[in-house]
Amino acid sequence: MNSLTLFLLFGAMQDSPMIDTRVLTSRGMELILGGTSLRQRANGQWTVLCRGIRRADTAFVGVRFDEADQRTFVVAKLNTALSNPPIVRGSASGLPLGVDAIRLYDDSDARLHIATGYGQIVVEFGINGTISARGSRVAPPQDWAQWDPWIEDFARSIVARSVNRRLEPAPTSRIDGTDVETFRCRISEGKYYKLRDWATARDYTIRVEENLVRLNRGTREVVVPVGAAKVKVSGRWIDLPDLVAERNGSWYVPEEIDRVAR
């Protein structure tokens, strides 16, 4: 993909904010540096890079999001086979996240890497700390179980936005006599359905929970996590070709949902 193509793909979307600052402010954090929207770097790459801090306890969060780089698995500096700190595969909630995700925890630093298929997201967080009398960093160990839910929530919101910005309206689809609002991915050209329309067409009831939607029809249950490339159909995770998106309370799923869970 050349830089002109990338410009055409992303050039008109550079102002779409990728970072939901409300997630940060709800935890007492403020964005101190960087931006919330994609910027094109000098080498043509689209990136979001920002830092937030909570001054009361020097908690910090850093985000890097790189687009225009197809990735199907996380490439991190630390190797998964033998690592210090140990690498944990997948999200803290156990729900799929991106096409691949890993977490790394030290006593007072943690990192979450997510491959989105069309980019990579790194979220780092922890306690910045103070300086000991010997000149080294002092930071209290963290209870990551307390941090994980909102960091995952934050990361999923970035992943979902990264998908949204690739979607553009497409002609409405008709499924079982019901109009289903439809979108098209600008990069893969894959088709997306508005989840509520599709679920209605397929007679599913819908229940929205934290970071997922639960669809029920008789004894069948379909679990759709936001920002994931999998759905759970009757207890079995099934791959989708792209990630589940969410925007302003509406959810969007690749059209393959109709093949795996109709």
Add this chain to the structure above:
Amino acid sequence: MRDYQGNLTLTDRDYYLNNAVYSAVEYPASPPIRGISYLRGSSIPVTVRIVNHGPYDLVGWITFDDARLASPGPNTYDSFTGTWSNPPEYRTLAIAPFMEYLELPAGSQVDLQIELSGTPNFVALGDIQVKYDMPLWRESDSFLGNNGTLGTFDSWERLFLVDATPIAPQAVPWADYLEYTCRWAFGHTGDPNVKTWMTRGMHYSLRSATSRARYLPSGVWFYPIFFDGNIAVEAPYNLGLLTALLDSQFWTELDCRDFAGGLQIALSQHGHSSTPHLLTGSFDGQIHGFTTNLLCPAGTDSTIPSNYSAYGFNFHVVTNEWTGQYIDASTSYRYDPYGVTYNNPATEWALPEYWQNDIGTRYSGLVAGTFYQGNWEDLVPLYEPIVVFPVEGLIFTLP
């Protein structure tokens, strides 16, 4: 107003945003400039403009009594307050001429040409401070006033003294980064001292008590070098974010590529060339991760053996300087490539020893071995390093 001559052209993260540079101090500057720069040991010619804004004719003298450079001293801990600071160090500067007669009709100005000399002949920084007396008589009624500093020092500009003429990628250095690079290599000159002490200074955040860098492997990076890129022809380094973070936080988290790129930029400000290299291993003909020997990340006390750990890396980015040796500010190495206790960042090791060196009982250097299935017992010794890239060009980008 002061106008400096013969100084190096500078920019910074605010001026760079507008593609601007500055070569002299012309007040008022907007945005404010962060300082001026000369080669170490330079004499500094300055035009000092004295303006009579009032309605009366004035006559008198200006006498330059003293001048000095007030530099941030070594990192110092106050056990009483539990705080760190850099108490100032003073070095005397010579200032000439000693005295000038002034004749200032109402609304007029006079330009004095003075010269500051005796600047340190090593990498340094600090505020130029001058003490002067300026008795002036109002000619209409002989009323005597004094516009001097009344026995105290007046701070003029921030001065950055670099080791040699800056080269690309910082042929026009950023003053906000000079604020750190001159601290890290303070007091040193030439090769290999500047190279060694810039590396150590970045690692230990020398003379930067409240603005320190620490190594967070696999954290957010701002020097985007990817493992799967064979050659990074032009890589944007977010120097604006680095300097802003250093300015605003006790600790700034950096990845190894940030250290390596930052070290390259730091050395280039002082006229020394180097190139970041991404190193990884090959095994059975394929690129392969590796297990390191004992490392201690910057920000952690490297004098304590228990702070050292082995890491599983897919790659490591270090700086390669012009004699082929590797310098790595991100981490302290427990042992040197020959197995001797070292406890400092790498500053003088060339391949292949830097990568891995058979010392009989084990392999020293960066790499202990490769690994299978995460079992330490399966460490496989010695395989060749691959230099995935050197960066051929480096450009700067802003947050």
